[in-house]
Amino acid sequence: MSLGERPFSAWAPRNRALSGLLAITVLSIALRLFGLGSRVAHWDEARVGYWILRYQKTGVFEYHAVIHGPFFPQVNSILFQLFGASDFMARLPVALITGLLPLAAWLYRDHLCESEMVALALFLAVNPILLYYSRFMRNDVLLAAFMLFALGFFLRAHATGKARYLYAGTAAMALGFTTKENVLLYLLSWVGAGALLLDHRLFLARNHERGWTGVFIEYAKRAGRGISRFAPHILLCLFEFFAIIVYFYAPRARGVEGPGLWKAVGNPSMFGAVISEATVGSWAELNNQWVKSQGHAYLPYFEHFVSVLEQGALPLLVFAVIGFLAARYVDERPRDLVSFAFYWGAVGILGYPLVTDIKAGWVTAHVVAPLAIPAAVGVALLYRWGREAYEDDDDTGTAAAALVALLVVAQVAFPAVNFVYMHPQDHQVPGMFGGQQDNYLVQFGQPADGIGPTLEKMQAVSKANQQGTDVLYYGYVNEQSSYIFYVPDESDNDYWKPANGWYNRLPLPWYTELADANVDSTMQNETLENRKPPVVISRTEKQPDLDKHLPGYVAYDHELTLYGSETTVYIKKSALRNADMSA
Known part of the structure; x- marks a missing residue:
């Protein structure tokens, strides 16, 4: 020593x-x-x-x-x-x-x-x-x-x-x-x-x-x-x-x-x-x-x-x-x-x-x-009881204290591993005794699992793109007369408070801003035909209308929240090749 x-x-x-x-x-x-x-x-x-x-x-x-x-x-x-x-x-x-x-x-x-x-x-x-x-x-x-x-x-x-x-x-x-x-x-x-x-x-x-x-x-x-x-x-x-x-x-x-x-x-x-x-x-x-x-x-x-x-x-x-x-x-x-x-x-x-x-x-x-x-x-009280039972050669008391301690460890370790590390983005997770259970720790605003690789592709092609719009949101007006994805003037999002249509995009703005992407939005099909940006994002319900305007794109479907926010991210195949990423 x-x-x-x-x-x-x-x-x-x-x-x-x-x-x-x-x-x-x-x-x-x-x-x-x-x-x-x-x-x-x-x-x-x-x-x-x-x-x-x-x-x-x-x-x-x-x-x-x-x-x-x-x-x-x-x-x-x-x-x-x-x-x-x-x-x-x-x-x-x-x-x-x-x-x-x-x-x-x-x-x-x-x-x-x-x-x-x-x-x-x-x-x-x-x-x-x-x-x-x-x-x-x-x-x-x-x-x-x-x-x-x-x-x-x-x-x-x-x-x-x-x-x-x-x-x-x-x-x-x-x-x-x-x-x-x-x-x-x-x-x-x-x-x-x-x-x-x-x-x-x-x-x-x-x-x-x-x-x-x-x-x-x-x-x-x-x-x-x-x-x-x-x-x-x-x-x-x-x-x-x-x-x-x-x-x-x-x-x-x-x-x-x-x-x-x-x-x-x-x-x-x-x-x-x-x-x-x-x-x-x-x-x-x-x-x-x-x-x-x-x-x-x-x-x-x-x-x-x-x-x-x-x-x-x-x-x-x-x-x-x-x-x-x-x-x-x-x-x-x-x-x-x-x-x-x-x-x-x-x-x-x-x-x-x-x-x-x-x-x-x-x-x-x-x-x-x-x-x-x-x-x-x-x-600590349980620990002292168990220790005293052990010192007094009380096998029954010692075993009971050890059993309770094991149950406590299991009740802490299982949810910690299950919810924190294995399923931090999942609405349903495996139960301790089999089957599936709701994950109450994860909040609704958490994107569902699987979107990470698509975000990496979106950021990579945005960084590789040298001119024009990097990410284009295709928006629309919903039944409550509110914009979804569409923002009439994107500069409104540079300072607080952002336009209402911006909130539907979350968490994507964090990732586009990290990539310093040039972001725009439209509600016109003609814009898709004329500009052909490397990334187009829309709600999945609009996919039948968009597919015919976006040949040569790969479509990735994801939930921007745990459920109920199905969104499709279109990425141009040639942009993926330029960014040296596979589809």
Whole structure:
């Protein structure tokens, strides 16, 4: 053994929990990076990705609540500039940040024992829901990660009195505010869970000699002393918070009128307008989006939400209930963190189906993340029972604990492999016990499997084409008098807000923009006869009309969503030969 190896070999046994968390974190990152760019972009990924590419070209950015927070436009635009844009690079920030989630368990070491921290890290690393959406350019798991870190840092600040944890927690929370607007629901959940914990104390104080009012005053004084301890740092933390918010939300206005962050660097008198747009203006935009949101029936959304949880987090839910009950009724006194996290997650099961605007599995991440804490307590309890049975030579107890552990591993491993890696784009997937089952983790806007090779061909021929239109959409007017694929003026899609007919094209605009393709659209057959672009795209229902106008083309039929969006991509055979690709 070399001298360089001895320090770690001596350190690891003394720090078993931390070394275990580090090992799980390595696994967590590896699971998220493996094949990260293999799945074709979801409708939502493509929409945001397209606008990031347009932001790079135009230098113009404004916050739009409909595509959520500005984290991706600001972070990914830098990554794209440095390393090039791709599906892999678009998802990399989410994969890396959420891959570090197991380390968040270390921040809760004042409230969890070693086995509970390891169990929490494992849940955060391999839970199928968190894993699937950690490989997705989407804000939800990112927000959950930032807020788990933020809470952990704040708890460490309270436990140690060290201000550095307060600054770290403030930064994590501010970054959470840059991801998605339902960060406000996190704060409301925290306030509600904290109120329930206080109610525990006041209820138990009914027969106390000071009464519940005296106990309430005592806790108020404790809170005041805790705040006063950090008084010199609170103003700096507020400045830190708003500096991060302003940087991310501030408009960029290169080459156009209006306030812009980098303009203000050269013209400091503009900073007031920039800060106003980043704060007051962003809040007004968010409120406006909320006003536009339409209500929906609750039960169908609740049933879908529960179906996703059942498919991707059933063991976690079961152990969360066990951990909560054990920490509340078995331990000498209720454990605040366990109760707090259980209330935080449980209210989300009832609340998120009400506030979400579409049926999407990613919203369950906001419930899974907090419930992982009481679930870790439940798993650690099973581990201790099994260990005690083994040490007592209780073969029956040991076998029972081992059997339950195997069932839990199977219930986590099968959906993780099945949904995340083998069938991330399929509406129907093989069931654990045979047959087929619906894949509730995959959202409707995900293109069906098989479109990837066609997209590669489309991009290759677009890059090889030297003149004229590279990709031509053949559109029409539907029964609701809306354009499908057709946009009267394609330049309308260069800046927000794009034309209505553009949305039907998703996720294709992300891939055409990656190839820097010259895109146009038409509703006239004569255009097909006269221009003969290398790629023509239309709904498959128009194929009988188009085939006679496109001899010498190969037709590829695909779904742009899971189902109901049959689209045909025509690629000219000669263009494929020029791009050195086979049909």
